[in-house]
Amino acid sequence: MAHKVTLIPGDGVGPEIAQAARRVIDASGTNIEWEVVEAGEALIPQYGTPLPGYVLDSIRRNRVALKGPITTPVGGGFRSVNVTLRQELNLYANVRPARTLPGIVTRYQNVDLVVVRENTEDLYAGIEHRVGTDAAESIKIITRQASERIARFAFELARKQGRKKVTAVHKANIMKLTDGLFLECARKVAREYPDIVFEDMIVDAMCMKLVQAPENYDVLVLPNLYGDIVSDLCAGLVGGLGVAPGANIGHEVAVFEPVHGSAPKHAGKNRINPLAMILSGIMMLQHLGEDEAANRIYEAVLAVLREGKALTYDLGGSAGTSDMADAIISKMQA
Template sequence: MKKYTITLIPGDGIGPDVTRAAQIVLDAADVGIEWEVVEAGAGVIEKYGTPLPDQVLESIRRNKVALKGPLTTPVGTGFRSVNVALRKELDLFANVRPAKNLPAVNTPYRNVDLIVVRENTEDLYAGIEHMVGKDAAESIKIITRPGSERIVRFAFELARREGRKKVTAVHKANIMKCTDGLFLEVAREVAADYPDIEFEDRIVDACSMKLVQRPEDFDVLVMPNLYGDILSDLCAGLVGGLGVAPGANIGKDYAVFEPVHGSAPKYTGMDKVNPLATILSGVMMLKHLGEREAAERVQKAVDDVLTEGKYLTYDLGGTARASEMAKAIAGRL
């Protein structure tokens, strides 16, 4: 059997609970994963003097793949986001967020099955900003041709690999003619290389409305950083919220898989929070490793446990602990 050494970053708050649940399931999938556990986040600042110790980056560079729990980021003050730092240090330029309806997860929407591909390193979200005097602040929006080309090409390659039929480029090029105009121009150029996949573009505000009205019209969406940050959460809302929203940050050499939700400090150590977002991030990780059959088995086990309805966490209307839900899924494997 092939062996995989995977970096595991438990994270802050509920992170250790949900990553432990994912370990239970992924170990039961029996694909030969060995875990290398490293610490990062607000909880290790006192110990290491930084939320992102060098050994974390060294471990990911060595193993190429990581599974990460949520990390706390202060609002307005304090250290910059560890997630943003990881993306920059490892050049994880593609953020991938699937949104798909799950059995027994109640939502007004049905037949949602789409993927948001978000550029991860440029745009306003890169945080290049400064004060202008004491009464004004300025943020710089940077869009580059190479950055746009690699994210759009990534989206088309993902669509082809996953058997998707359409890619939608999302932008605001009607107003931001230079920055978003460049992104759209590049998207159209790249689309010409993929005649087997339908291409369209949507202005971001109109796209937001259409996602709520007819989400089934969308397949793969690709967009600059800030729009991706916002619309990927909207798409998570269509299928039940952040508790069931997996994610990945992928670059040329490295990939970090993680749930989209935050660290929920008030639930620390309670083994209470829904672990599905982390488990489904593990499904994405298995696909990335080429273990598609195992990924499909885990997905089916998740669906079976949700359909049965016996081991559901509080947010899904049940009373099960995160570890109990994970063990039930593992039992199906």
């Protein structure tokens, strides 16, 4: 079966890792027709935005996209392309798996959990304004509809993946109305899934327990801002953002992407680890129902990591981005 997929290379190191992922996915035998669309800082002079309308049109048309990182100005300028994509396309669920991989040195073993983050509201939605010249205010919005929707998504993901426990993470001891509503909704949805263990955890305690014993957790569901922070913490447990894939999923469309930044100082040097992009591509293939191809790539990735000969500098090797892609393709073809 042929699939048409939007490919957004992004900027900085995005085009290099996007090309590596595309080559690996094509070598898996999956029949994908790529529609390549450009987005990023270089387009601002022409379109007045790093995210021209044709990018959104392509994603809506194809319903699935694989996206490289795009530079976001800090402290001013254009707001995050990622936030805009999530809100424009109603990509309400951010999914970030964190799994121990062979050959990657970390302080932890046997980590295998998924962070499910509400993607459309909370403080991270960026509803803020100045109050006079010496203050600024950000508005935290939590709704029943979004909270129940993300909780149900987390439980359905747990069922689909054969996971046993969902932990709702919050700060309802202090934010009794907003986080209190999120927790109330999670508890309500949990009653619909008696086969899955449910617990809740205050976010600061959750961070401590993840550092102490991450193997005790399975699926975490969080409001937007906590989810952004905790998902990076979980990436640190398994080797960092270089091996952290992600997905933004809605009812109509899904966008898959590595969660690291665009690292413009490394652009064009063929040295960035492509694994986060390739692992995001595996998630995309699973979403498309191409489980056999996804498994083929994943097993090849594991083989390359175990062998340890074609690793990029952050993994302790000297291979380039394209070299690592070549090694993964070679393992698939062996």
